[in-house]
Structures are given as C-alpha cells and as structure tokens.
Amino acid sequence: MNSRPSRGWQPMTRVSAWALVVLGALIMLAPFYMMFVFASHPRAEIFQVPPPMLPGTDFLSNMAILQQRIPFWTNLGWSFYVAIAFTLCSLLFCSMGGYAFAVYEFPLKKPLFTVVMGTLLIPPFLGMIPNFMVMDFLGWIDRPIALYLPGAAGAFGIFMVRQYVLSSVPRELIEAARLDGCGEFRIYWSIVLPLLGPALGTLALISFISSWNNFISPLVVMRSLEMYTLPLALRSMQNPVNTEWGAIMAGSAVAALPLLVLFALTSRRLIAGLVSGAVRG
Amino acid sequence: MKPLIKLRWAPYFFLAPFMLLFFVFGLFPLGFSLVLAFQSWDPVQGLSSMTFVGLKNFAFLLEDDWFWKSLYNTLWLAVVSGLPQHLVAIPLACFIHNRLGRWRNAVIGVYFMPYITSTVAMAILFSALFSTDYGVINTTLQFFFPMQAIDWLGDPDNIKPAIALMVFWRYVGFNTVLYLAALQAIPRETYEAATLDGASPRQQFFFITLPLLKPMMLFSVTLSVIGGLQLFEEPFVLTGGRGGSDQAGMTTAIYMFRTAFEFSDFGTASAISWSLFLVVALLTWATHRLFRGKKEAT
Numbered sequence: 001m002n003s004r005p006s007r008g009w010q011p012m013t014r015v016s017a018w019a020l021v022v023l024g025a026l027i028m029l030a031p032f033y034m035m036f037v038f039a040s041h042p043r044a045e046i047f048q049v050p051p052p053m054l055p056g057t058d059f060l061s062n063m064a065i066l067q068q069r070i071p072f073w074t075n076l077g078w079s080f081y082v083a084i085a086f087t088l089c090s091l092l093f094c095s096m097g098g099y100a101f102a103v104y105e106f107p108l109k110k111p112l113f114t115v116v117m118g119t120l121l122i123p124p125f126l127g128m129i130p131n132f133m134v135m136d137f138l139g140w141i142d143r144p145i146a147l148y149l150p151g152a153a154g155a156f157g158i159f160m161v162r163q164y165v166l167s168s169v170p171r172e173l174i175e176a177a178r179l180d181g182c183g184e185f186r187i188y189w190s191i192v193l194p195l196l197g198p199a200l201g202t203l204a205l206i207s208f209i210s211s212w213n214n215f216i217s218p219l220v221v222m223r224s225l226e227m228y229t230l231p232l233a234l235r236s237m238q239n240p241v242n243t244e245w246g247a248i249m250a251g252s253a254v255a256a257l258p259l260l261v262l263f264a265l266t267s268r269r270l271i272a273g274l275v276s277g278a279v280r281g
Numbered sequence: 282m283k284p285l286i287k288l289r290w291a292p293y294f295f296l297a298p299f300m301l302l303f304f305v306f307g308l309f310p311l312g313f314s315l316v317l318a319f320q321s322w323d324p325v326q327g328l329s330s331m332t333f334v335g336l337k338n339f340a341f342l343l344e345d346d347w348f349w350k351s352l353y354n355t356l357w358l359a360v361v362s363g364l365p366q367h368l369v370a371i372p373l374a375c376f377i378h379n380r381l382g383r384w385r386n387a388v389i390g391v392y393f394m395p396y397i398t399s400t401v402a403m404a405i406l407f408s409a410l411f412s413t414d415y416g417v418i419n420t421t422l423q424f425f426f427p428m429q430a431i432d433w434l435g436d437p438d439n440i441k442p443a444i445a446l447m448v449f450w451r452y453v454g455f456n457t458v459l460y461l462a463a464l465q466a467i468p469r470e471t472y473e474a475a476t477l478d479g480a481s482p483r484q485q486f487f488f489i490t491l492p493l494l495k496p497m498m499l500f501s502v503t504l505s506v507i508g509g510l511q512l513f514e515e516p517f518v519l520t521g522g523r524g525g526s527d528q529a530g531m532t533t534a535i536y537m538f539r540t541a542f543e544f545s546d547f548g549t550a551s552a553i554s555w556s557l558f559l560v561v562a563l564l565t566w567a568t569h570r571l572f573r574g575k576k577e578a579t
Contacts, residue, residue, distance in 0.1 A: 014380075017376055017380070018380075021373065021376055021377075021388065024369075024373070024392070025388060025391045025392065027450070028391050028392050028394065028395060028450065028454065029391055029394075030417075031395070031403060031406055031407065031410065031450070032394070032398075034406065034409075034410060034417055035402075035403075035406050038406070038409060046409065046415070047412065047414075047415040048415060049414070049415060049420070050420050051415055051416070051417050051420060092298070093298040093299060093302070096295040096296070096298060096299075097295060097296055097298070097299045099295055100291075100292040100295035100296045101296075104291060104292035104295075106292040106293070109292070112296065112300075115303070116299065116303075119303065119307055122307070122311060123507070123511055123557075123558060123561060124511075125511055125513070125534055125537060125554055125557070126310075126311060126314055126554050126555070126558055127306070127307065127310030127311050127314055128310075128314075128537075128538075128541070128554065129310075129314055129317065129541050129547050129550055129551055129554070130309065130310035130311075130313035130314045130317065131306060131310045132541075133310075133313070133324075134305060134306065134309065134310060149302070150302060150305075150306035151302075151306070152298075152302065153298050153299040153302045153303065158299065178288075184288060184291040184294075185291075185294075188295065209397055212399065213397075213398070213399040213400060213401075215399075215400060215401045215514050216513060216514070219538075220542070230399075230402075231399050231400075231401035231402065232401075234401060234402060234405060235401055235405070235518060235522075238405060238408070238518070238521060245409055248405055249405075249406065249409070251402075252399075252402035252403075252405055252406060255399055255402050256398050256399060256402055256403075259397055259398055259399070260394070260398070263390070263394060263397055264390075267386070267389075267390045267393070268386060270397070271389065271390075271393055271458055274455075274458075275458055275459060275462045
C-alpha cells in the first residue's frame with residue numbers, strides 16, 4: 001500500500017482529484033435518483049420549474065395509471081419468464097458445449113471452436129431481418145420462445161465454462177468414473193456439473209441481466225402489448241403529445257429495481273465475470 | 282448398465298444445442314441476408330415477389346441522402362461519445378487503482394451501475410431529464426451558468442450531443458473497469474524501481490502506465506468502435522423511434538430497422554446492414570493499424 005506510485009501528489013492535486021471523482025460518482029447516480037423521484041410525483045409536478053428534487057408520495061397512484069395504460073404485471077411476468085428461461089437454457093447449453101471442448105478430443109474440435117469464437121465477431125444486426133423471417137417461418141412471432149432460445153448457446157458462456165472445466169475439474173476424476181462404467185452423460189450431469197458452481201453462477205447473472213434488458217429482439221418479434229416484455233411495454237407509453245411521465249418512471253423504477261438489488265449483492269463477481277469475458281473474448 | 286451415449290459420439294451430443302442454434306439462428310440468417318442484399322423484395326407480397334437486382338440496392342444507397350446522413354450521424358456519435366469515455370476512464374482507473382482502499386469497490390460499483398441497467402428505461406428517463414423548459418439538466422445548467430434553455434431533443438443541432446452524453450454516461454464505467462483489470466496486471470515492482478530511479482508520478486504515468494496499458498487501449502477502443510457504430514437503443518428511444526427532427530439522431534442501425542420494418546424493404550435494409558458491416562470492419566482494422574503504427578513510432 002505504501003509504495004504506490006503516486007504518493008508524491010500535492011495536497012491540492014489530491015483534493016481536486018477526489019472532488020472530481022466524487023462529483024463524477026454523483027453524476028453517475030443522479031439519473032437513478034431522479035428516476036425514483038419522478039416515480040413518486042404526478043405528471044404535473046414533474047414538469048414544474050424547478051422540477052421536484054425530493055421523493056414524493058404519488059408512487060401508488062402512478063402505478064395505477066400505469067396499469068390503465070399497459071398490462072404492467074403481465075409484461076413484468078413475461079420479462080421474468082423470458083429471463084429465467086434464457087438463463088436456464090444458457091446454463092444447460094453453454095455447460096454442455098464448454099464441457100465438450102474441455103474434455104473430449106474429436107476430429108472437428110479445432111474448427112468448431114473457431115466457429116464458436118467467430119460468432120462473437122458477427123454483428124447482431126446483420127442477421128436481424130432473416131432472423132425475423134425464421135421466427136415467422138417457425139410460427140414464433142409473438143411467442144416468448146423466440147426471445148430465450150436462439151441466443152442461449154452463446155460463445156461467451158461456452159468459452160467461460162470451457163476455461164473453468166480446464167482449470168478446475170481434474171481429468172482423473174472423469175477417467176475414474178469412466179472406468180467404473182459411468183456413462184458420458186452421467187459423468188457430465190452428476191460429477192462435473194456440481195463442480196462448476198462459480199462459473200455457472202457468473203454466467204447465470206450475466207444471462208439474466210442481458211435478457212432482462214434486451215430490447216431489440218422483442219422489438220422485432222413481439223407484436224401484441226399483452227406479450228411485450230417490460231422495456232418494450234414502457235417504450236410503447238412514450239408518446240409525443242402526452243406521455244404519463246410519472247407512471248412511466250414508476251414502471252421504469254420497478255423494472256430497474258431487481259437489477260439494482262442483484263447488482264448490489266453481486267457487483268464484485270459480476271464485474272469480474274463480465275471483464276474476464278470481455279478480456280478473453 | 283449400458284451407457285446412453287458412446288464415447289465417440291459424446292462430444293457431438295454435447296455440442297448439438299450449439300450447432301443447431303448456430304445453424305438456424307446464426308449461419309443461415311447471415312447467408313440469407315447476403316442473398317437479400319441483392320434482391321428487391323417487399324415481404325408483404327410473399328416470397329415469389331423476390332427478384333434479383335444485382336447491385337441496385339447498393340447503387341441506391343450511394344445516392345441516398347438518408348443513408349449518408351445516418352452514416353455521418355453514426356460516425357459522429359461514435360467519436361464524440363467514444364473518445365471522451367477513454368480520456369476519462371484511463372485517469373479514473375489509475376486514480377481508483379492507486380488511491381482508493383476502502384472505497385474502491387463502492388466507487389467502481391457506482392461508475393459501473395449504468396452499464397447493467399435497462400437502456401430503454403434509462404433512455405426514457407433521459408428524455409425527461411433533457412426536457413427544454415422543465416428538464417433537470419437545463420435547470421442544473423442554468424443554476425450554475427446564466428444561459429438560454431437548450432432544446433436538447435427538438436433542435437437538430439443538439440440531438441446528437443444529447444445522445445452522446447447518455448452513451449458516455451452509460452459506458453464510461455465499463456471502460457474504467459477494463460482499464461482497472463489491465464492496471465492490476467502491471468507488477469508493482471515496475472513502479473518501485475522507477476521511484477528509486479527518481480521518476481516523478483507524472484513521468485511514471487506517461488512512460489510506464491500508458492505504454493503498458495496500450496494492449497488494453499486497443500481492445501477497449503475496438504469494443505467502443507464496434508459497439509458505437511451499431512448504436513441503436515439510445516437514439517431510438519431518445520428520438521421516439523424516428524430519428525428526431527431532420528433525422529439528426531438517426532443512426533445507420535436505426536435507418537436499417539426503419540427500412541425493413543417501417544418501409545417494408547428487406548432488400549435495401551440488408552444492403553444497409555452489409556454496408557454498415559463493411560464500415561465496422563474497415564474502422565476496426567484502422568484502429569488496429571493506428572495502434573500498431575504508434576508502437577513502431579516509440
């Protein structure tokens with residue numbers, strides 16, 4: 001600690017650097033604060049001079065307005081349903097894929113792994129239109145499966161599991177199970193999977209968050225307000241003439257809350273997971 | 282008990298979900314969009330109305346004012362929202378790395394938080410914050426500086442800066458965390474040796490930290506370029522889905538989306554997406570060249 005490089009800072013420099021960092025942190029937090037402030041004020045109060053800066057008391061009436069405009073709880077339910085289904089599918093498919101690359105030798109291993117990593121380089125918008133057509137062909141328009149299945153075997157997850165299996169599942173364990181007559185699927189399911197806890201935990205967090213925030217896929221395939229996930233439903237309330245700002249903010253706050261809580265509980269692990277994924281990917 | 286899967290087939294069994302999903306939702310759409318880019322097709326008319334038109338879609342784009350405008354908007358936003366992120370993230374990461382002990386995780390968490398929250402929810406919020414007469418941003422600015430209220434989202438000149446501000450807010454923490462990861466990999470002895478040799482903190486920053494951060498700079502700038510050029514959600518929500526007055530906030534990704542789903546022209550839309558892909562590839566390559574060039578110079 002004491003031999004850190006910039007000990008020689010002048011007091012003035014130190015104070016102003018701290019002030020800048022704290023100011024920056026306040027700017028980062030301010031929008032979240034304003035979201036909760038707006039969520040608890042009626043529309044007329046939000047557009048006053050000066051705008052309200054302290055939480056009000058109208059949160060529940062805002063929620064009531066919100067439910068008149070959109071089927072809020074249904075949308076929230078779909079968001080949860082899709083995020084959980086996406087997370088479970090990712091955990092299964094990515095752990096299977098990562099396990100295969102870590103444990104087996106097979107003829108197409110190298111080219112297949114290159115393909116997996118190559119998918120990271122394909123910009124998602126390139127396949128947007130044909131993807132829509134595929135969904136249409138499969139009859140998946142307006143169905144949640146269109147949101148959670150296609151992206152569930154992501155390269156990032158497969159790579160993460162592969163690295164984790166390579167580094168922390170002893171090969172001898174697998175060999176021993178095989179000698180005892182254990183089938184390949186049993187080895188994966190009952191022996192390896194329970195050892196993957198930390199990797200799968202991080203993958204679950206990242207999958208849940210990305211699905212919860214996903215906007216473009218539902219924008220393309222979801223057609224009816226009843227089937228919208230939350231971001232889409234909230235966006236549909238945006239209106240050039242009279243947007244119900246208080247209600248929309250109450251909805252946004254409720255949509256953001258699960259993630260903020262999740263983030264508060266897991267931020268260290270989440271950041272480490274995202275960064276290691278980004279750095280290796 | 283007989284094993285369910287033979288060892289020989291096991292890897293293919295485990296990779297089957299990936300291969301299936303990749304083929305149906307990855308490879309096939311990619312190939313098909315390349316085909317579509319050379320077709321004229323209104324999806325409402327059914328598959329039979331698809332006709333091969335060669336390079337006509339691309340020729341149309343070369344003459345299309347909206348396409349060039351969207352490309353200009355996209356590049357403008359990528360530079361103005363991207364560059365400051367790195368100029369702030371690098372010193373901020375150094376400060377957090379060198380100066381913060383107890384508060385470290387809290388500060389990182391606060392700066393990182395915008396990255397994990399829903400872009401749409403936050404963009405809706407920002408459209409309220411950017412309101413001309415009643416918005417918190419104008420009110421705050423006018424509290425400190427005597428000035429006219431800025432029409433952020435109505436005036437074509439101000440839409441892009443407003444979008445860039447939000448993009449900056451959202452991604453600066455992500456870049457900071459990337460740089461922090463790189464700083465942690467620099468051995469402490471390097472600095473100790475430099476201090477013994479009498480190098481000032483400023484010299485250490487410019488002659489040790491920055492050069493050692495270069496690989497990460499290349500990486501995170503590349504991410505910014507790729508992500509920035511595909512910018513969609515922030516401008517889409519801030520401009521109400523239509524690109525704003527005079528299309529001043531319409532990025533190429535939004536133009537592509539509108540061409541496909543608003544104007545029902547899948548052929549031109551695919552041509553736009555491949556043109557944008559070429560721009561992304563070209564600028565990614567240019568970024569790598571730029572960083573490699575610098576290395577040779579020093």
